[in-house]
Amino acid sequence: MAIPSSKIIVCRYDPVVERHHPVPELKVNYGVHVTEKNIEQLRKLNIACFPVRYGEQFYRDVVKRDPKLTILAYYADNLIGAIGCRVEENKLYIMTLCVLKPYRRMHIGRILLEKMLEVAAADESLTEMYLNVQTSNECAMAFYSQFGFEKDAEIRNYYRRLEPNSCFVLTKDLVAFRQQRAAAAAVAAPIAAPAPVAPSPAASD
């Protein structure tokens, strides 16, 4: 295991920002790959979003990994959110998913996760996707349950420096996910054959 479990922190969901009007559409660019040239931005993003710092090795590994496993969200040429995963044998583990606070509630996290699900679905060798969530983080659990993640086990004393220090493991069965998608596609095909949203850059400025 490249990253010690004690360092894995899950995004704390902030209380919902009250809005009295529709959320404007952001022109977000998801097409930028993470490289050693822009890795510092990811570091700044994670520092701003997570209560604990990841080590140097974490970022070195991110750069070395398959670029598909890290998806960056850029708005006005600035990094505002990212999802980072790694493959553990036949499982895909979500290490980080975060969006800068002022840019939350605009579906950026949702799109990032959807894009990662596409990546996961495309790789037949993967059977499961999972992540850890702090037991107090109900907001995050609600978010992930929308995507079919289920509570699996509770790990006590998982976090050394956070309170509460235990976490849940949330998992999603990728085999079943693929079957569902195939079934949905079969139903939809005779009507209009809507292609699934491609994970390629949707918008760029």
Added chain:
Amino acid sequence: MMDSAAAKLPQREGSIFKGMIKAYDDKEYKKALSSADLILAGFPNHAETLAMKGLILSSQDHAAHKKEALDLAKEAIKQDIRSLLCWHVFGMIHRTDKNYTEAARCFQVAIRSDPSNLRILNDLAQCQVQIRDYPGFLRTRHALMTAQPTQKQNWLGFVVALHLVGQRQKALEACNAYLGTIPATKKELPPSSEPDVEQSELFLYKVQLQVELERWAEALQTLDQQEADIIDKPVWLQQRALVLFKLGRLQDAEVCYRELIDFNSECHADHYGLQEALGLKGDLTPEKADRMAALYQDLRQKHPASITCFTMPLIALPASHPSFRPTLDCFLRRCFVKGMPAAFIEAKPLYASPEKVAVIDELLRGYVEGLTSPAQRFAGDDHEAGAAVIVFVWLFQAQHLDRRGLFQEALAVIEGAIRHTPTMLDLLACKSRIAKHCGDVKAAAQWMDAARRMDLADRSANTNSVKYWLRADEPVVAARLVALFAKQDSEAHEHLCDMQCMWYFLEKGRAHHRMGEYSMALKSLRLVDKFLGEMIDDQFEFHNYCLRKCTLRAYMQMLDLGQSIYTNRYWMAAAVELIKVYCDLADRPELRTPRKSPAELAREAAEEAAKKAQGPAPAPFDLDLDLDLVCPARQRTHWDGVIPMGAVGRWVVAVAASPEDLSPEERKKAKLRAKQAEKRKAKKEDHDTAATAAAAALLEESSLKTSKTDEDPYGHKLLALDPLAEAARLAKLLEEHSPRSLEARLAAFEVSLRRGKYLLALRSVRGALAVAPESPDAHCALIRLFHSVDQASPAVAGRVAELLGPHRAELMGQQSLAQFNRAWMGRHGTSMPSVLAGLRMVGLVEAEAEAAALGQLVAPECTSPKLADWRHAHAYLAGLGTRGAAALQELVARGAARFPMAPLFVAARAGALTDDLLVLEGLPSGSTVAPGQTPPEEDDDADEPPEEYIPISARGQAVYERMQAAKAAAAAAAAAAAAGSS
């Protein structure tokens, strides 16, 4: 000429000679050289062979055989002084040596024996235009034209020569005559052939001549007749618009300018042309202002994306004009919504007017208020603005406040923006600039470096970072960074020299000068001077090329540039700095002996090399090194002292705070930390060795050893040069080319005074006073000049005083120097630089009045908006020792009030600006991370290097506490507000 030379030899040698010439022409130098030696074996005094041998050697490798080649050519001329070939060759060797004056002289002699020799005429013409001998050039060009009138180049060369000597009328006639020969041949071409660029250029050149002759009607005729032949349409339109305007056909000119703006709406010259055609130039009457506003409203509708269509009326209209505010409002909103980080640069010209600044201020406040309210929108908008809009507003506002000198407010705004979007490079760069304006160069460098690391592919950020590190006197770090964008396969230093990177060597030279490294300063600054010489030499190839390609307009521009190249601002700055270095060296001869002997330095280098050989090869500048090396806030503690960086020392002090200062809890944690550090140290010894080796390599790569082939890597040989002679050369160039520059005049004065050339010094002082009569530096120069004359030996003084007497009477009447200076101080009592200048002169001419003058310097009314002036005053007072102590204290107190962020006055502030760098690094920004957190345990990641866990220093603690206090205060304020409203 070859035949005549060969004829002097027997038949066999004659044919060898011919073979040698052919081999030379084919660039088979080895073969040619052996032929030459063969002939010389039999006929050691055969002049042409001697000359050819010299030429062959020079062509083979000029640097290696320069002297031998010149000697051979000279010997050849001795043998046969009338040989055309010998003189031609002598000239060619001089030409290779870039001694164009000598080369031209040799070609002149050669041409005498064969006035129509085309090759020599061509060579001569090229040298003459290079040395700007225009009358000679015209003669040669005339000879070439008459000898070979069928050649296009010869015609054009003749036209250009006439133009250069100012005979535009004749040039125009010659140009017409040549153009008259074209159509006959052109008509034969099929109509579908490629457009004829050369012909198009010639017509435009003809128009240029007509414009310079102010023959507007003729120029218009040319433009209209040749419309189909002229391919460069924008230039055609520009010339046409100008000509129409000059002819008084304003409406037609307006149409042309409008067409040009349709073509490119950002060209300022076209906008000015349009304004002029509409009579909107100069001061705007109310009626004209209305027309101006209407004009640009119209243009904006046509070119909604054009920035110039916004900035032009904003600059031209008064702030009181009813359309000013809405236009500015619209412009700013557009910039913010689009997310334009450079918006402030566009708005900068508006800061000349205080009324406009007030409007900007008001608008910004409105935006911030609207965007930070729950609705998050601009006032009057019915929809929410994008989430990032507020960041761009803050960025602009920070620059706006910074520009007005409100540094603390600017810092507060930019810090808020960084908290909002910490991933935005421009915010960090902006903060760096604010730190710079606060006078904290170290903090500025660190913030700029933080910006640079956000995008390692951003060349501009890298360049800025290099510049800021140099300003912070860190040439080693700068050298490391600048190499990141140098070509991979060559040494960075060499690459920068090849690219003639003037700004880098200028800033580097200044840094070395500040650091007292005189030899290195000379080495850097002299490079800038060398680059300029290279640029002048580079023109040489273009003289024939431009004639061949018919690009006469561009060629004339290049010749103009060659004339004005010594007014280049980088060269001027480097020359002034060089003169300062030379003057220092002249004043303090002990500086001219290097601090370390070459042998000592060589031994050190060998030791370093050995150290390097022991460790593993230094890693390339990859992610790892890059993240580690250049950010002080993330410095590994076991590297302390290895990397020469100002902030490291500060950090070490913080970490090594004595245990008594810490709370018991803190102490426990510190102990634990120390234990873990030890464990880690033992484990990672290899890692440490590698790190030390890498750092050693870094040091080695530093400015001290820039190139392996460099014979004088420390510049010690430069210290041996006569400083004043070198300075005099630069001073002459400076004064000659920039007589209206105060800096140039003053630099020249310093040199002349030290050389005892009082009349030259007087000329410089008078020049300086003519440019800036109230300049404090010119005042100093004036007094110092006459003071030195008074002090000079009687023999000199008598004669000089006689010559200078009338000037002295004219400049300062019958007053003594002390009286004159006192009058000056009385006149300029409110200006700090002026009073300081007076004080300096008091020290020179009237030491007993110093106390009163000191009082005047620190008096409340004596001030300056420039931090630099305060710094100079500070340095002068500090230099006075106990005599200036009281005044210094007073100055520091006043400075602290005026510049609360400047480390110079507020010692406690030193490093205050970099505190937030820690916050940005995640310490201690999140509420869940407590200060003094224990680092993660080692066994978690046995295979990895230790995690970068920076122990929270005493300062980190202070920052944290401050933040907590601020949060609490904000919460209390919010609660109070809530209570008040309910």
